[in-house]
Amino acid sequence: xxVTAQQVEFIPLAIYTALAVGLIGVLLAAAYFLGSxxxxxxxxxxxxxxxxxTGSARHASRVPFYLIAIFFIVFxxxxxxxxxxxxxxxxxxxxxxVHITVFIVVLMLGLVWLWMxxxxxWGPSAxxxxxxxx
Amino acid sequence: MDxxxxxxxxxxxxxxxxxxxxxxVFVLLTVAYATYAERKIIGHMQVRLGPxxxxxxxxxxxxxxxxxxxxxxxxxxSQASKFAFLIAPLVALIPAFISFAVIPFxxxxxxxxxxxxxxxAAYYDQAGKQVFxxxxxxxxxLAMASLGVYGIVLAGWASNSKYSLLGGLRSAAQxxxxxxxxGLAIISxxxxxxxxxxxxxxxxxxxxxxxxxxxxxxxxxxxxCSLAEINRTPFDLPEAETELVxxxxxxxxxxxYAMFFMAEYANMITVCAVTTTLxxxxxHGPAFLPGWFWFIAKVYFLIFLCMWIRATYPRYRYDQLMRxxxxxxxxxxxxxxxxxxxxxxxxSK
Numbered sequence: 001x002x003v004t005a006q007q008v009e010f011i012p013l014a015i016y017t018a019l020a021v022g023l024i025g026v027l028l029a030a031a032y033f034l035g036s037x038x039x040x041x042x043x044x045x046x047x048x049x050x051x052x053x054t055g056s057a058r059h060a061s062r063v064p065f066y067l068i069a070i071f072f073i074v075f076x077x078x079x080x081x082x083x084x085x086x087x088x089x090x091x092x093x094x095x096x097x098v099h100i101t102v103f104i105v106v107l108m109l110g111l112v113w114l115w116m117x118x119x120x121x122w123g124p125s126a127x128x129x130x131x132x133x134x
Numbered sequence: 135m136d137x138x139x140x141x142x143x144x145x146x147x148x149x150x151x152x153x154x155x156x157x158x159v160f161v162l163l164t165v166a167y168a169t170y171a172e173r174k175i176i177g178h179m180q181v182r183l184g185p186x187x188x189x190x191x192x193x194x195x196x197x198x199x200x201x202x203x204x205x206x207x208x209x210x211x212s213q214a215s216k217f218a219f220l221i222a223p224l225v226a227l228i229p230a231f232i233s234f235a236v237i238p239f240x241x242x243x244x245x246x247x248x249x250x251x252x253x254x255a256a257y258y259d260q261a262g263k264q265v266f267x268x269x270x271x272x273x274x275x276l277a278m279a280s281l282g283v284y285g286i287v288l289a290g291w292a293s294n295s296k297y298s299l300l301g302g303l304r305s306a307a308q309x310x311x312x313x314x315x316x317g318l319a320i321i322s323x324x325x326x327x328x329x330x331x332x333x334x335x336x337x338x339x340x341x342x343x344x345x346x347x348x349x350x351x352x353x354x355x356x357x358x359c360s361l362a363e364i365n366r367t368p369f370d371l372p373e374a375e376t377e378l379v380x381x382x383x384x385x386x387x388x389x390x391y392a393m394f395f396m397a398e399y400a401n402m403i404t405v406c407a408v409t410t411t412l413x414x415x416x417x418h419g420p421a422f423l424p425g426w427f428w429f430i431a432k433v434y435f436l437i438f439l440c441m442w443i444r445a446t447y448p449r450y451r452y453d454q455l456m457r458x459x460x461x462x463x464x465x466x467x468x469x470x471x472x473x474x475x476x477x478x479x480x481x482s483k
Contacts (some may be wrong), residue, residue, distance in 0.1 A: 003383050006171070008254075008283075009255050009256050009257040009267060009268060010257055010268075011147075011257065012150050012154050012235070012254045012256075012267070013152065013232075013235050013236075013254060015150070015151060015154045016154050016157070016158060016230075016235045016254050017235070017254075018231050019154065019155075019230055020158070020231040020232055021228060022227065022392070023151075023162075024162065024224060024227055024231075027388070027389050027393075028389055030204055030389070031203070031204050031208065031388050031389030031390075032208065034204045034205050035204070035205065035206060035207050035208045036205055036206075037206070037386055038224070043209050043212075044209065044211050044212035044215065045211070045212070046211050046293065046294060046295035046298075046385060047295060047384055048295070048296065049298070049379065053295075056294060057213075057293075057294045057296045057298070057299045058294065061303050064307075065303050065306070065307050066438065068306070068307040068310065068311060068456075069306075069310065071460075072310040072313075072314055073217035073254050075446060075464070076310075076313075076314055079314060079321075082318070082321055082471060083273075083317075083324065086321045086331075087327045087328060087330060088328070089325055089328075090328055094479060096470075097475045097476070097479055100475070101472050101475070104468050104471060104472055107468060108465060108468055111460075111465060114419050114460075115241075115460075117158050120456065120460040120461055121238070121457075122158075122453035123191055123451070123452065125157065126367065
């Protein structure tokens with residue numbers, strides 16, 4: 001049964017992945033069996049520079065991190081649209097270029113809006129920004 | 135000799151396995167000796183000697199470090215989420231290794247009558263005299279880079295330690311921000327190559343027509359963003375020792391701790407190899423030496439550059455880092471896409 005090039009090129013990829021996973025497995029197993037040391041209850045306390053930790057570390061994360069995740073998803077999806085356009089943009093000609101320029105301008109307007117709203121600011125500048133906007 | 139498996143002779147499979155083994159050992163050795171090179175180079179840049187005791191000029195240092203790590207005690211914090219804690223180093227390291235699989239480290243070589251492309255995930259069509267590789271190679275690398283983020287976030291969250299949590303969160307926000315800018319920066323390269331296949335991108339750069347000259351802005355932005363994405367100095371905030379001890383891997387010990395570092399160095403090699411492939415002409419170079427030599431030389435030069443940058447620049451502050459990514463690089467990459475389109479459409483044609 002002849003195979004297509006697309007199928008053959010994934011065989012070495014599979015071998016390589018299996019090698020990487022296998023090696024990591026061997027390393028972990030070796031460290032598990034060779035590892036030494038005495039067990040003690042204090043060793044299992046989270047490290048906080050020698051201070052006894054208070055409470056759990058399962059805190060809610062701050063809002064800016066959440067915002068960054070949302071911005072990333074929005075812009076990454078837009079990025080994948082531009083990527084698909086870029087692989088065949090020669091065939092689309094000037095019309096395609098105009099389309100993508102309009103698309104990118106809209107994207108930039110979104111970025112400018114985020115910028116003005118202070119969504120991209122961190123630390124002292126963000127606090128100043130929020131002070132301005134009640 | 136005539137035994138066929140899936141329509142291909144057995145010798146082909148032997149060549150394939152040999153190629154994969156050579157590439158894998160090369161990556162492993164480079165990871166091991168990148169740690170040594172980093173200590174040695176930064177040592178000399180700071181007028182120190184670096185490791186000197188193990189072997190001649192400390193050449194056995196990576197092996198000694200590895201052996202030491204095997205014998206270290208494994209500690210899992212009692213409040214940690216055990217499964218996520220164990221799986222996190224794997225999620226960080228496996229993508230770091232396997233993203234190397236689509237990078238062409240040379241043109242094809244002929245061994246015993248069979249032409250083998252020097253790229254792991256590639257196939258040489260003996261009849262058509264043509265190399266086929268994964269036609270979405272760049273997407274594969276971007277996808278693997280995204281997977282690596284999970285390992286670090288998972289490590290930070292699963293440890294149930296405040297330093298780890300902060301390190302993991304910072305790292306996630308930083309990596310996705312710069313991944314975006316890096317992904318958009320290389321779009322202008324695809325506009326010139328009109329393909330996502332790395333073999334074709336390198337083939338297009340023959341004769342010194344490197345994309346670094348045609349797309350200098352994209353080249354610089356991509357390299358800087360890559361440094362940020364793999365948490366290298368001056369963007370190594372997730373591991374900022376002065377404030378976060380060791381960041382997301384504070385609670386890790388033994389081989390699992392080493393795995394985060396192997397992942398970091400493997401990512402550095404991948405990033406340098408991708409930069410070489412996309413911008414520095416891959417295996418192309420003067421013909422008196424084989425292509426793979428030029429490829430390795432370029433990659434090693436970029437790795438040296440990473441270390442040089444580490445010895446030179448102080449660490450960014452977090453708000454500066456985010457400002458650079460979102461307010462400078464992201465608009466610049468978008469403008470660059472349009473500018474490239476206009477340039478190719480109206481001036482170079």
